Every structure is written in C-alpha cells, then in structure tokens.
Amino acid sequence: MTLDVTDLQKTYPTGDEALKGVDLSIGGSETTAMIGPSGAGKSTFIRCINRLTEPTEGSIELDGTDLTALDDDGLREARRDIGMIFQEYNLVERLTVMENVLTGRLGYVSGWQAFRRSFPPDDVERAYEILERVGLGDMENKRVDELSGGQRQRVGIARAVIQQPTILLVDEPTSSLDPETSNTVMRLLTEIAAEREIPVLINIHEVDLATEYADRIVGLHDGEVVFDGPPDDLRDGALDRVYRGGDGDDTSESASVTDSASPDTAVPADGVVSADGRTPDRSASGGS
C-alpha cells in the first residue's frame, strides 16, 4: 500500500491557511511520526486524507486512487481501507468494548445489519482475537465508560484494526495518557504496523516518543514540511526549524533550541517537547 499526497492545501473558511502545499509519500510497514507545534496543521493533514476535512487543493492517492475525486459511495468504500485512531478515542460510551470494536465492521455489513448491529460470526471471532492482541482479552463485556484512558485507546486501536485497513492514521494517540501508557500505546501501534505490514502515520506532540518509535519523522511548521528524515537526523537545528521556523543550521553547535527558545516552545533537556508549549507532566496519571 502506498499513500501519495501531492501539493495538499487547506484554507479554512475563516481564511486560516492550515496546509500550504504538503507532499508526502508513505508505504510499506513504516511508522511515520508527524511532529510540529500547535497549529502547524498536523490534524488537518490527517483529517484531509480521509476527507473528514475537505482539502482545498492537491491530490491524495491511495494505491493509485485519488480520494479527492471520489463521490460519496466511492469515499465510503475507500474509507474501509483507512483505519483512524483519535486522541479522544471517539468511542460510544454506553456500549461495551465488543460493540465498539465491531463498529469497525459497519462499513462491511448491509444497512439493515448495521441498524440491528448484527455482525457475521467471523467478525465476532476476529474481534475476540484482536482484543486479545491489544491486551483486552477479558474485557469484551465491559462498558467503555468503565475503562481507563489507556484501555479506551486500545479499544480505539482494535476498532481500527478490525476494519483490516491498508493504512492506519493516528491523531495524537497519547496526549490524554500518562508516560508509561503512552509508551505502551506507541509500541502497540508500531508492532501492529509491522505484523500487518501496513504503514502508520501518527501525529504526536512528544518528540521523545516520536524518535523512539518511528522509522521516519516529518516535521510540519505553519502548514509546510520543514523536516523529513530518520529520527537520528532530528538534531537541534531541525527541531528549531520545526518548532520555531528557524533556519535550522545543524552545523552550529550553538543552535540548541534549549538555550534560545522562547518559553512557549522550549525543548527541555530531555528533548521532550509538547508542541503547545506544555512540558508533559510525567507524574500525571491516566491509567493503563
């Protein structure tokens, strides 16, 4: 599977130019992390890919099919191939874990079956397998409003995976989670990408998680890609380009953003950046 995005632009009706011509190709079973400060356009980019947000210009080709040219039926079909995982989980709170996971199959059953929420036995069997895989093997009958943040995110992952997508798009999966749970979720996402041989694109605030788990980092600043490369190349100069729009001279030893950044974009000594300026609270608890 390959996703080829060319010259993607998005200008909101408010006049905000969220994307100013982004080119990006991803494929294989590569994990790509998209980093950038708040407002850089990360969420807009991911939402444009499956047209939850309509792009203004550009093309988005999934295995050669231009998603921007599809009508409603075509888009519905194409979306089956795109697994989405959201920051706030987007689960149905009053339904059980199993019911939430099976909603990932709604695109495959008839309208009547969907209305009755009646799913083929194969789907149910696969749901059990996937719940086991994400570590929720004994929780299928729990209501999701009884779960911790980390458990909810695993339900979100299971719901995306049961679609049998050819790509996973993940929008800030860890921003409501404590550091340990964030690591678990990132590990799970990269393992699933490898096992299923599908690419995964993850928007993420924490640079340390991005560099630890991703094969490739894409840095957005003000709607433009200003860095695209392996985690090892993400030195101070590159971080400066991404978070401050600087020239990003990596040859200068004094280019450390730790020394020069304004408080709202400072990179702490451990390299952890919260793009909205918050240093993640490592003592915060979010459950696992």
Ligand SMILES: Nc1ncnc2c1ncn2[C@@H]1O[C@H](COP(=O)(O)OP(=O)(O)OP(=O)(O)O)[C@@H](O)[C@H]1O
């Ligand atoms: N629905 C909308 N209407 C108008 N402007 C919007 C809308 N959504 C986003 N924007 C603007 O588009 C720009 C990019 O926003 P976006 O949410 O994509 O950035 P982001 O990098 O995901 O930020 P964050 O890390 O805070 O989630 C911002 O200037 C934002 O104000």
